[in-house]
Amino acid sequence: MGQTLAEKIWQSHVVDQVTGLPDLIYIDLHLMHEMTSPQAFDGLRAAGRRVRRPDLTVATQDHNVPTGLADRLTVTDPVSRAQLRALRDNTAEFGIEMYGLGHDDQGIVHVIGPQLGLSQPGMTIVCGDSHSSTHGALGALAFGIGTSEVEHVLATQTLRLPAFRTMAVNVTGSLPAGVTAKDLILAVIAQIGTGGGQGHVIEYRGEAVRALSMAGRMTICNMSIEAGARAGLVAPDETTFAYLRDRPFAPRGDAWEEATAHWWSLRTDDDASFDREVDIDVTALRPYITWGTNPAQGGQLDGAVPDPASFRDPGERAAAESALVYMGLTPGTPFRSIPIDVVFVGSCTNGRIEDLRAVADVLRGRPIKAGVRMLIVPGSTAVRHQAEAEGLDKVFTAAGAEWRAAGCSMCIGVNPDRLGPMQRSASTSNRNFEGRQGAGARTHLVSPPVAAASAILGRLGSPEEL
Numbered sequence: 326m327g328q329t330l331a332e333k334i335w336q337s338h339v340v341d342q343v344t345g346l347p348d349l350i351y352i353d354l355h356l357m358h359e360m361t362s363p364q365a366f367d368g369l370r371a372a373g374r375r376v377r378r379p380d381l382t383v384a385t386q387d388h389n390v391p392t393g394l395a396d397r398l399t400v401t402d403p404v405s406r407a408q409l410r411a412l413r414d415n416t417a418e419f420g421i422e423m424y425g426l427g428h429d430d431q432g433i434v435h436v437i438g439p440q441l442g443l444s445q446p447g448m449t450i451v452c453g454d455s456h457s458s459t460h461g462a463l464g465a466l467a468f469g470i471g472t473s474e475v476e477h478v479l480a481t482q483t484l485r486l487p488a489f490r491t492m493a494v495n496v497t498g499s500l501p502a503g504v505t506a507k508d509l510i511l512a513v514i515a516q517i518g519t520g521g522g523q524g525h526v527i528e529y530r531g532e533a534v535r536a537l538s539m540a541g542r543m544t545i546c547n548m549s550i551e552a553g554a555r556a557g558l559v560a561p562d563e564t565t566f567a568y569l570r571d572r573p574f575a576p577r578g579d580a581w582e583e584a585t586a587h588w589w590s591l592r593t594d595d596d597a598s599f600d601r602e603v604d605i606d607v608t609a610l611r612p613y614i615t616w617g618t619n620p621a622q623g624g625q626l627d628g629a630v631p632d633p634a635s636f637r638d639p640g641e642r643a644a645a646e647s648a649l650v651y652m653g654l655t656p657g658t659p660f661r662s663i664p665i666d667v668v669f670v671g672s673c674t675n676g677r678i679e680d681l682r683a684v685a686d687v688l689r690g691r692p693i694k695a696g697v698r699m700l701i702v703p704g705s706t707a708v709r710h711q712a713e714a715e716g717l718d719k720v721f722t723a724a725g726a727e728w729r730a731a732g733c734s735m736c737i738g739v740n741p742d743r744l745g746p747m748q749r750s751a752s753t754s755n756r757n758f759e760g761r762q763g764a765g766a767r768t769h770l771v772s773p774p775v776a777a778a779s780a781i782l783g784r785l786g787s788p789e790e791l
């Protein structure tokens with residue numbers, strides 16, 4: 326019987342199999358950021374070990390960095406300061422490449438890996454960060470790992486990883502105009518739930534996935550983790566190769582020809598079977614948003630806040646009840662009437678140049694609503710430079726938005742970009758948990774065009790209303 330793509334990559338990386346223990350897997354690329362690495366380096370030091378393959382390890386500073394142009398280098402929070410300094414010192418001590426603050430290649434770890442051509446088809450990639458699934462868009466098997474595993478990879482370039490189950494998400498039809506990869510993944514998560522992918526590696530397949538840009542594929546793979554999946558991936562094709570060609574770390578010349586010949590073999594065999602398959606037809610998909618406090622509590626923007634009583638499952642009903650209290654929402658309220666205070670565009674889900682272009686297309690020539698704060702935060706310094714070369718920053722600032730420097734920013738409240746209590750945001754990020762964007766803050770996850778339209782309207786809405 327044939328194999329799935331995920332199984333093929335796994336098998337080609339098994340270093341050791343011992344009965345009763347998870348497989349020992351070779352790791353091709355280890356990405357790091359400041360939040361999950363300090364203790365790993367402390368552990369190495371305590372054991373007197375070195376980093377086995379510093380050449381396969383790359384670090385950046387993203388979570389704790391200020392994105393304000395004025396306070397970029399003034400990190401006042403002591404914890405953030407200590408973590409940023411630790412990463413700088415540790416990478417210098419252990420000989421690891423570091424794209425830190427001030428470096429042209431700095432950015433959110435899941436944005437810079439693909440952008441530099443570090444993340445490639447067929448690789449095993451790990452990072453001490455759950456959204457490592459993003460790199461699966463390149464046809465890699467990419468897992469988020471914990472800090473003790475970070476230490477293990479640093480020391481050995483291998484990791485014992487538990488076996489996974491396979492799942493196919495088959496996406497048919499083509500996305501209607503104005504409907505994006507973000508809407509698609511929010512709809513998938515609403516359909517299968519936050520635990521729907523548990524223990525599985527999801528392969529996204531079908532014509533609608535083939536038609537997605539690499540940025541779109543990264544958006545859907547990124548959020549696989551919000552459905553509980555171990556990883557998400559898309560088989561590599563011409564779109565992948567066109568994206569990777571000539572990137573700084575992509576193979577060149579004959580090595581490129583050899584690599585692409587191999588990469589073409591990286592696909593699920595026709596006679597392979599998945600442990601689970603989910604079908605979704607996107608022909609009639611509309612912009613999707615979340616109303617609750619987990620990414621599966623979502624619905625079409627055309628709809629209204631649901632009545633918790635409408636959920637048959639008692640767990641889902643209770644979760645909806647408490648989410649509506651936290652979110653300050655009343656059943657039956659049309660989504661398009663919900664006022665917002667802040668709009669955040671950015672994150673490893675939607676902080677790429679394509680996302681910023683989509684936002685600029687909506688904002689061009691239109692001011693954002695008085696009283697609304699809009700932050701536009703490029704996913705990397707290179708994205709920032711590209712956007713400026715295209716004049717997008719002028720569009721943003723002319724509309725009244727803040728154009729900021731690269732980092733995780735308001736996706737997570739561990740840097741100065743935070744919402745105040747009860748402030749409500751439309752956010753292109755991936756998590757709407759209680760307190761995620763600041764204590765007491767209320768988050769609606771949206772696509773880039775919906776974020777831009779909402780900033781103009783001062784309430785949740787889409788470009789068709791403008």
Ligand SMILES: CC(C)[C@H](C(=O)O)[C@@H](O)C(=O)O
Nearest residue numbers: 360361388453454455456737
């Ligand atoms: C800080 C980090 C460990 C965390 C993650 O694992 O995803 C963060 O990036 C997030 O998005 O919540």
Ligand code: SF4
Nearest residue numbers: 456672673733736737
């Ligand atoms: S942008 Fe958000 S989701 Fe992505 S790595 Fe940073 S904090 Fe995590």
